Amino acid sequence: MTLGDIGVPVVPEPSGGPDLVQLLTPEGERVEHPDYPLDISAEDVRALYRDLVLVRRLDVEATALQRQGELGIWASLLGQEAAQIGSGRALRPGDMAFPSYREHGVAWCKGVQPSELLSLYRGNDFGGWNPAERNLALYSIVIGAQTLHATGYAMGMQRDGGEDAVIAYFGDGASSQGDVNEAFVWASVFNAPVVFFCQNNQWAISEPIEKQSRIPLYQRARGFGFPGVRVDGNDVLACLAATRAALDAARTGQGPTLIEAFTYRMGAHTTSDDPTRYRLASELEIWRLRDPIERVKAYLSRSGQADASFFDSVEEEAVDLAAQVRAACVDMPDPDPLEIFSEVYAEQTPHLTAQRDGYAAYLDSFEEAQH
Amino acid sequence: MATYTLAKALNDGLRAAMDADPKVLVMGEDVGKLGGVFRVTDGLQKDFGEDRVIDTPLAESGIIGTAIGLAMRGYRPVCEIQFDGFVYPAFDQIVSQLAKMHYRSKGNVALPVTIRIPFGGGIGAVEHHSESPEAYFAHTAGLKVVACSNPADGYHMIKQAVASDDPVIFLEPKRRYWEKAEFDQSDTPQQLHQARVIRPGTDLTIAAYGPMVKVALDAATAAEEDGRQLEVIDLRSLSPLDSDTVLDSVRRTGRLVVVHEAPVTLGLGSELAARVTEQAFYSLEAPVLRVGGFDTPYPPSRLEEDFLPDLDRVLDAVDRSLAF
Ligand SMILES: Cc1ncc(C[n+]2csc(CCOP(=O)(O)OP(=O)(O)O)c2C)c(N)n1
Numbered sequence: 001m002t003l004g005d006i007g008v009p010v011v012p013e014p015s016g017g018p019d020l021v022q023l024l025t026p027e028g029e030r031v032e033h034p035d036y037p038l039d040i041s042a043e044d045v046r047a048l049y050r051d052l053v054l055v056r057r058l059d060v061e062a063t064a065l066q067r068q069g070e071l072g073i074w075a076s077l078l079g080q081e082a083a084q085i086g087s088g089r090a091l092r093p094g095d096m097a098f099p100s101y102r103e104h105g106v107a108w109c110k111g112v113q114p115s116e117l118l119s120l121y122r123g124n125d126f127g128g129w130n131p132a133e134r135n136l137a138l139y140s141i142v143i144g145a146q147t148l149h150a151t152g153y154a155m156g157m158q159r160d161g162g163e164d165a166v167i168a169y170f171g172d173g174a175s176s177q178g179d180v181n182e183a184f185v186w187a188s189v190f191n192a193p194v195v196f197f198c199q200n201n202q203w204a205i206s207e208p209i210e211k212q213s214r215i216p217l218y219q220r221a222r223g224f225g226f227p228g229v230r231v232d233g234n235d236v237l238a239c240l241a242a243t244r245a246a247l248d249a250a251r252t253g254q255g256p257t258l259i260e261a262f263t264y265r266m267g268a269h270t271t272s273d274d275p276t277r278y279r280l281a282s283e284l285e286i287w288r289l290r291d292p293i294e295r296v297k298a299y300l301s302r303s304g305q306a307d308a309s310f311f312d313s314v315e316e317e318a319v320d321l322a323a324q325v326r327a328a329c330v331d332m333p334d335p336d337p338l339e340i341f342s343e344v345y346a347e348q349t350p351h352l353t354a355q356r357d358g359y360a361a362y363l364d365s366f367e368e369a370q371h
Numbered sequence: 372m373a374t375y376t377l378a379k380a381l382n383d384g385l386r387a388a389m390d391a392d393p394k395v396l397v398m399g400e401d402v403g404k405l406g407g408v409f410r411v412t413d414g415l416q417k418d419f420g421e422d423r424v425i426d427t428p429l430a431e432s433g434i435i436g437t438a439i440g441l442a443m444r445g446y447r448p449v450c451e452i453q454f455d456g457f458v459y460p461a462f463d464q465i466v467s468q469l470a471k472m473h474y475r476s477k478g479n480v481a482l483p484v485t486i487r488i489p490f491g492g493g494i495g496a497v498e499h500h501s502e503s504p505e506a507y508f509a510h511t512a513g514l515k516v517v518a519c520s521n522p523a524d525g526y527h528m529i530k531q532a533v534a535s536d537d538p539v540i541f542l543e544p545k546r547r548y549w550e551k552a553e554f555d556q557s558d559t560p561q562q563l564h565q566a567r568v569i570r571p572g573t574d575l576t577i578a579a580y581g582p583m584v585k586v587a588l589d590a591a592t593a594a595e596e597d598g599r600q601l602e603v604i605d606l607r608s609l610s611p612l613d614s615d616t617v618l619d620s621v622r623r624t625g626r627l628v629v630v631h632e633a634p635v636t637l638g639l640g641s642e643l644a645a646r647v648t649e650q651a652f653y654s655l656e657a658p659v660l661r662v663g664g665f666d667t668p669y670p671p672s673r674l675e676e677d678f679l680p681d682l683d684r685v686l687d688a689v690d691r692s693l694a695f
Binding site for chain 1: 427478
């Protein structure tokens, strides 16, 4: 007996299934979807292309920096650029985003600087940006925890009034966590203005999606009482349109939406991971043909919306960015050991002050011994 | 002056905090219509509405996790965990998220979240209803942990906890909820993180908190009949721990007995014993003694009287200390 025999829909093959929302085919052909019309200028498509290329370059450079010992670890977004840029560019400045740990493209859209981003993976701090300034919460390492924070934040927005919304990013593995399911319950019963953006990259480290869900993830939303949609996560236009629609629904009091961006993690889980132990190279080949950048490039050139000089100029920018990322990383000063003691509390305790002073004196004693 | 139970004093304190700041929210299981299983939030939803007194789904991680988000948005959530044994599903949100956000964000994110936990035993409940989880939280940097022991402190300390910009684990001795005392709400409160000498004495110091404060006071009264003057300290704050007040006292009395319900191993008593040994060694006439729960799970309720420190076990420790 197969799962299909007992009425459980089998997780679809890489095509994403019949419900997949697509506005740009893997061949770079523009198609329409009745529920997601997208009126977008050539200039805006070129801007999206530029974003895609630049965040991939940032990611490649960071991976190299890890290999050279400059970063402790790196979680690559390779293959997920369209999901992140499409959704990230759907955000308005007032919208608050709650990332997991792989959302470098979203951070890019929120104006986080390379040094602010890399300081986490270099081990200098836990993320160098101010969440309130960037409207991007710090990265969350505990799987799924941020989805509840996002929901609570959205409940706050709801009470405050206004036109802003929240987006929460998480993975297919995270969808199994209690926190994520609790976030769905909360968002639903409180009608919170939050969009759940699940990047289903098919793998949670070594565990395939089949170990997380027996139904397509977007269908879960229905059980919690709100709409779910599956978009082609390698199609930047579809991600933009679907996220925009979901955010607009949230803004106008229609509550949460689950977006499942159907995509693929083309690299390793992190630089510490070895995907050859659990996945077939042939799978990767299938997804290479769906590359999120190539299809935009094909569309832009075939439709005459960009020429070689445009692609060259983006490439030049990418080279500059790589140099900038590298410099930002290697020039980053080491943190002061006494930072260990700072900001444990909003109202510092005398006990901790004493511990800090004690350690400072201990460190000083080495300096004195050298004189 | 008026007479209050601890539950009523806490209720008034919450009410005052909500009146003073429209950003204060109360959230938890059954806190609305029911007023909480101990009625600490009685009537709050009726007076402040369902938007400020939120009956949540039955999911503790959800309660704390969403409170974190609300706090990031400028709210001051006061979460109720229905019973101590049910805080563990939220443990990750508390120790990995709530406690660390201020530090991780270099001070950019403050999380003024208060987590009220009815704690401790002595009410004959079924399992998971009589735990003493304070050491887990006191061990976690970034959290502040306090325990009230009487109505006056209940009233003032909950207001101070809610007003604090740090996350506060607010422990309420559930077996003292119905005990009464007189106090004046307009009195100036003591600072939240200070211990207090609640009975002066010269022969020995007893330090206790929460439900054990009454036991310590009873022990001092009983010892007085034998001509012994015991000083009793209510620690009130477990993190930060005001050991100065304890050290001052021990320098005068030369002896310390610490009393708590939680298992003694790696409990608050261990920390106090270590600090007193480190900082007042030459004042000590006897080793610091600890009276606490055994290092066992909390037993079935018929055995809880054996598990919990009582008057006799405290007096026994007093005798052993004085015999040195
Ligand atoms: C609560 C928790 N459990 C386990 C881990 C270890 N871990 C880190 S990433 C990961 C897989 C996550 O997969 P998914 O949610 O699909 O996100 P992806 O990494 O694929 O983007 C695991 C198990 C963790 N960080 N947090």
